[in-house]
Amino acid sequence: MLRYLLRRLLSLVVSLVVASMVIFAMVEVVPGDPAAYMLGLNAQADTLAALREELGLNGSLVARYFDWVGGMVQGDFGTSYTYRTPVAGMVADRVAISLPLALYALALSTAIAFPAGIWAAARRGRAADVTVMGVTQLGVAIPNFWFAMLMVLVFAINLRWFNAGGFAGWDEGFFAAMKSLTLPAIALALPQASILARVMRSSLLDTLNEDFIRTARAKGLTRGQALRRHALGNALIPVLTILGMQFAFLLAGGIIIENVFYLPGLGRLVFQAISARDLIVVESVVMLLVFAVIVVNFVVDLAYAAVDPRLRARL
């Protein structure tokens, strides 16, 4: 177990170092001077030079890379070029929206997908299965931003149950904040739930064809009992893989939904930073997301072990 953990830790560090180099190189190579962007069309050459100096853009690439990495190791993510505040604080503010949103969407998606997938697998080929498969096919096909706009039209403009967007802030209380995340979470959860339900169903059906299920049925269990006691646990591995990938996607990939609901989340921060050439923000946020993805994968690996005793023994 300890060796396994050490190996994972080492690969985590190597991944982070490689990622930091790739991110830095990619972001810095793209043309576009942050100072020129900030000062606009009438700026004079001496003003530009002064600002470049102030932002520390005049050092060599290598020196700047080590400055950046060195700072991050000590928890200093640098200062945003455009906002002129510490990146760490900005990211923390945004994570306070993106993380609850991702968890909310993930909870909704699992709450819908698990029962739907199990139900469809248990009633394979019957009306319930056809319905679930049809609806999820639609869920996968519908772009989530379009579905989001539709919900805004119905629930915000016509029924006035929700605001069309924005975030109430955690200061307004838990329920006000969750309320402003509800429509975005549903929009994010729908396609994820559809994918998850389909994976759940097919994984269960595969397992139901295994010999040990036949044995379970032979010793007198009903189809439902066999499914619950023996098939479900064995079918979870592919589902967990998808779930891990979805969480990473939800955390980073909410950009479009955050735009539709004008939520000040992580995705929108990166989006704005890219167009404003706020390089340090782009680098740090992407780095953070890489870190999050790696950690999530690690947690998923541990979860495999939890559901599959064979894997546990091998560690």
Place this chain on the structure above:
Amino acid sequence: MSFIRFGAATAVAMALAAMTTGAALAKTDVTLALQLEPPHLDPTSAAAGAIDSVLYANVFEGLTRFASDGSIIPGLAQSWEISEDGKTYTFHLAEGVTFHDGTTMDAEDVKFSLDRARAEDSANAQKALFAAIESVEVVDPQTVKVTLSAPTGNFLFNMAWGDAVIVAPESIEGIKQTPIGTGAFKFTNWVQGDSITLDKNADYWGTPAKLDKVTFKFISDPTAAFAAVMAEDVDIFAGFPAPENLPQFEADPRFQVLKGNTEGETILAMNNKQAPFDNPTVRSAVAHAIDRQAIIDGAMFGLGTPIGTHFAPHNPDYLDLTALSNYDPEKSKALLAEAGFADGFKTTLKLPPPSYARRGGEIIAAQLRAVGIDAEISNLEWAQWLENVFKGKDYGMTIVSHTEPFDIGIYARPDYYFQYDNPQFQADFAELEKTSDPAKRTELIHKLETTIAEDHVNAYLFELGFATIAKKGLKGLWKDAPTQASDMTAVYWDE
């Protein structure tokens, strides 16, 4: 005894109830949405118009200021004298002005602000506004004498810009996060990515604001903007990004739609030093190939005013020179043949992100194709556009809106991205800068406008429109946008 007390309590309760219902009737707060969020809150060290959109006139004030029609009116300077030779301006400051942190605003602060803006290490995006200043002298706490190196006819206009507002040395350190000005509203809170709140400044030296609270929301996506207005999440949307939705709001009894002009001359810029655009006949051919109304209707859904030169049509000194580059494809083809391009030519059309450029670019490319010019479109992000087109001058044509007020002076800079180098124009502009006599100025401005229109330096398309959607009952809003501002000082609910 207890009966009397009960009676008194009831009276008090009734009075309180009456007061609260009275307060509820007259709404005193407003939520205003803008498309762009300011990167930080210091108008004196960035070009971002979004900073002025929130703070200009509300939180920060300058010596002079823009009124809603673009004219220059007194700001913190209540009056001024200009010396005979036009080189010395003596400003008399308003009495009893304090910054929001309670410190006094006096001549020392004015000197600090102007010296900071023109200093060697200044990060002011409009440093040119201060170039003429030779010295700033404190005469007494209420009087400042500014000496210029040469007469500058536009000096009072320059001092009205958001980049020339008066700031205090005591609060300059934190200005990017906590702006402290002298205006009728004071900054309260900024939830980054979401909103900025301003509260009424109870100690304001001038006419107090009528609203108690203004919340600025930032909604960049046009669809989200539409939804926010329709769901009445916001009371005002200034600079509504989707002109195609305006008819729907106009038909809705809940809203009023204000359509005005900005200072944005939208031009099809040509690289005057790159072949074939170094040939004026070719530039003229391009100008005649363009149907402005088709672009305004197609790209802006009718919002915008055709222009024939680089000047704002609502300015009294504007000349309508659209006839010099009227839509005439036959003439365009003839001019191309005359220039030796009877079969047309190939060039690039590099487009920055705004919809006027992206949508307008498609239409212009089609119009150019009709006369034989093959303009290859490439879409750039702003930062790339600045690097590649604006700084690198690596382009044939581009579309951009020049939003600074009175910016015809860019044609006097041969190194400016369209690289127009005409010594006569430069001399005339230098002359204008020295002139303060209004009649003489008008004459010179007309000459400048005509020169660039006749030279077809760029193809002049239209003045960018500005649409504000507000709830019915809101009064005192600006229709036009003579500078980037959302002046809330005179806004009130009248229901």
